[in-house]
Amino acid sequence: MDKTALVTGGNRGIGLEIVRGLARKVEHVLLGCRDPRRAQQRLTSLGGNVSPVRLDFQDSPSLKHQIEEIQQAYPVVDILVNNAGVLRGGNFLDEGDGDFSQSLFINLEAPYELMRSFLPGMVERGYGRVVNMTSGWGAFSEGLEGPTSYSVSKAALNALTLSASRAVSGDVKINSVCPGWVRTEMGGPEAPRAPELGAKTPLWLATLPEDGPNGGFFRDYEAIDW
Numbered sequence: 001m002d003k004t005a006l007v008t009g010g011n012r013g014i015g016l017e018i019v020r021g022l023a024r025k026v027e028h029v030l031l032g033c034r035d036p037r038r039a040q041q042r043l044t045s046l047g048g049n050v051s052p053v054r055l056d057f058q059d060s061p062s063l064k065h066q067i068e069e070i071q072q073a074y075p076v077v078d079i080l081v082n083n084a085g086v087l088r089g090g091n092f093l094d095e096g097d098g099d100f101s102q103s104l105f106i107n108l109e110a111p112y113e114l115m116r117s118f119l120p121g122m123v124e125r126g127y128g129r130v131v132n133m134t135s136g137w138g139a140f141s142e143g144l145e146g147p148t149s150y151s152v153s154k155a156a157l158n159a160l161t162l163s164a165s166r167a168v169s170g171d172v173k174i175n176s177v178c179p180g181w182v183r184t185e186m187g188g189p190e191a192p193r194a195p196e197l198g199a200k201t202p203l204w205l206a207t208l209p210e211d212g213p214n215g216g217f218f219r220d221y222e223a224i225d226w
Contacts, residue, residue: 003079004027004076006079007030007081010029010039013184014133016195019050022081022207023047023050025203025207031053034054057106076125077122079206080118080131081133082133085154095147099147103153104149108153108156115174122172127171131202132160134177134178136219139217139225140226141225175214177217178217178219179201
């Protein structure tokens with residue numbers, strides 16, 4: 001598949017498995033991470049078609065500049081997987097200072113900026129895939145369970161997915177996905193799913209055929225309620 005993919009948070013957990021899977025399916029994968037130099041040590045096991053790029057969402061003032069640097073080095077991005085995320089705080093009254101604003105930026109605003117930057121090129125070329133990693137905790141149908149800042153920001157990302165999907169044309173697909181409870185740094189060691197399993201549905205959405213879905217919310221290849 002003669003395409004270039006960008007995966008945020010691609011240096012560990014589900015993101016790393018998505019990078020590994022896409023490296024077998026597309027021509028070039030950009031592994032977005034906070035420190036590209038540290039990611040270099042992983043490249044041997046990922047293959048020669050993976051390149052690390054800096055996307056440090058903790059450095060929010062420079063995000064647009066980081067995106068511009070990627071666009072200058074790699075003008076064409078056909079597949080965008082917004083995988084990077086943060087899980088902060090507890091219930092509404094227990095959250096710490098900054099938990100809500102940080103969650104909104106990393107889980108919502110950063111994916112918004114990336115989509116705004118790369119979607120116009122996808123539409124112009126007539127091909128694109130965007131996958132937003134959200135959660136059942138961000139679904140009204142499942143009660144918005146989980147920490148407030150996480151649930152609200154993921155619910156907003158689900159809303160952004162649906163809204164953006166209505167603005168694109170051609171063979172451009174924008175979907176969101178709940179990977180389930182996965183054994184990652186965020187999910188913890190008690191989670192029942194391995195990262196490889198959590199990556200399967202995102203990989204499917206990232207490489208959908210032309211007749212694939214657009215504007216949906218999925219878990220284990222099946223559409224689920226918002």
